[in-house]
Amino acid sequence: MVPPAASEAPTPAAAPGLEPIIGGTLALLTHYARMPDLKVSERIACNLALIARHPEATATLRSMCTNLFVAWLGPLDVQDGAVGGEWRDVWPMPPAMQ
Numbered sequence: 001m002v003p004p005a006a007s008e009a010p011t012p013a014a015a016p017g018l019e020p021i022i023g024g025t026l027a028l029l030t031h032y033a034r035m036p037d038l039k040v041s042e043r044i045a046c047n048l049a050l051i052a053r054h055p056e057a058t059a060t061l062r063s064m065c066t067n068l069f070v071a072w073l074g075p076l077d078v079q080d081g082a083v084g085g086e087w088r089d090v091w092p093m094p095p096a097m098q
Helices: 018-034 038-053 059-073 076-080
Strands: none
Touching: 018 038, 038 059
16 A cells, blocks of 8 residues: 555644634633533633643734733732731731630
8 A cells, every 4th residue: 555645644633723712712601600610610711821832823812812821810919828818809818716
């Protein structure tokens, strides 16, 4: 059997187009607004990361999606802060009861 010519060889799968990812992200955001769900929020964050790294995205869109990805993950300093630090911007921490 003769191997196919270079022009007949199948091309490797290209990165998915940018528009379907943006469309899917908008649909997920709409779904999340109606019914918040942790799995949906994880997918939204993943899609924002995909857009931020997509070769077809403009520099402005990449920057915006990077910032949205970080914002969607929530404040990172609360996870690393001292116990009770999460109350600092909301309300004074209630006294501990024992």
